Amino acid sequence: MSLLLIQNLVKRFGAITATDHVSLEVEKGEIHALIGPNGAGKSTLVHLISGLLPADGGSLQLDGQELIHLAPHQRVAAGLSRCFQITSIFPKLTVAENLLLAVQAHQANSFRWFKVRDKDAELKAKAWELAHRMQLESEWNTVAGTLPHGAQRKLDVALAIAATPKLLLLDEPMAGMGPAESEEMVELIQQLRKDMAILLIEHDMDAVFQLADRITVLVYGKVFAQGTAEQIQHDPRVQAVYLGQEDELEKEEGAA
Numbered sequence: 001m002s003l004l005l006i007q008n009l010v011k012r013f014g015a016i017t018a019t020d021h022v023s024l025e026v027e028k029g030e031i032h033a034l035i036g037p038n039g040a041g042k043s044t045l046v047h048l049i050s051g052l053l054p055a056d057g058g059s060l061q062l063d064g065q066e067l068i069h070l071a072p073h074q075r076v077a078a079g080l081s082r083c084f085q086i087t088s089i090f091p092k093l094t095v096a097e098n099l100l101l102a103v104q105a106h107q108a109n110s111f112r113w114f115k116v117r118d119k120d121a122e123l124k125a126k127a128w129e130l131a132h133r134m135q136l137e138s139e140w141n142t143v144a145g146t147l148p149h150g151a152q153r154k155l156d157v158a159l160a161i162a163a164t165p166k167l168l169l170l171d172e173p174m175a176g177m178g179p180a181e182s183e184e185m186v187e188l189i190q191q192l193r194k195d196m197a198i199l200l201i202e203h204d205m206d207a208v209f210q211l212a213d214r215i216t217v218l219v220y221g222k223v224f225a226q227g228t229a230e231q232i233q234h235d236p237r238v239q240a241v242y243l244g245q246e247d248e249l250e251k252e253e254g255a256a
């Protein structure tokens, strides 16, 4: 059984069908990438999955549970966590404080029988573990708003995984990063897959092909192609509508 099963999802904005009967499946342990040209409907699909936008039709199941009528926070509780393209950190708090708050938010009820001291130690240990997973230990006491962009993105991911999701939605985690930061993020995401499936929306094709097991290509709101990373990379139709276009863009940028 698929971990995430999306069937015939539809979203209309007036005359535009931004999500046109989209179906896709993410298996346990899989990294599934969602790609497509600008305006293809990737962000809309992410909003439908996380619950920020109501769908006009279709279904969305996580581990057999229907989520389509649930509010965003209920979807998080069901195991679906999202890392925002727009950062969700508290910029005036330190990395440690951000992580402690996130851990506490997701574990509010589980410590009812613990002594306060045990509870604090447990929360701190969990927050430190998150810092370790995203290689933010040396930034533990740094005020989050003063971190370089790449470290802020890592903190974003750390906050999203504080919910111990079954499925993590990563919305352009490499956006605005330089090559070294992107490479580090690719490695960190590789490590996360041991514990959760990932739906990755990303424009950086090198990162997509390094990470993704399978890829769904959206064009004009519809699923244009779906397959293994290998199949998509060598699909001439995909190259024509998307990958070719990216190459052309890179050439233009290189020439400018």
Ligand SMILES: Nc1ncnc2c1ncn2[C@@H]1O[C@H](COP(=O)(O)OP(=O)(O)OP(=O)(O)O)[C@@H](O)[C@H]1O
Residues within 6 Å of the ligand: 013, 016, 017, 018, 036, 037, 038, 039, 040, 041, 042, 043, 044, 045
């Ligand atoms: N709130 C909205 N109201 C009206 N139209 C919208 C709205 N949000 C998105 N659209 C339209 O839906 C279509 C899909 O947009 P969407 O932002 O989901 O694409 P995208 O693939 O994420 O693009 P990008 O890669 O540029 O972020 C576009 O035609 C867009 O203009």
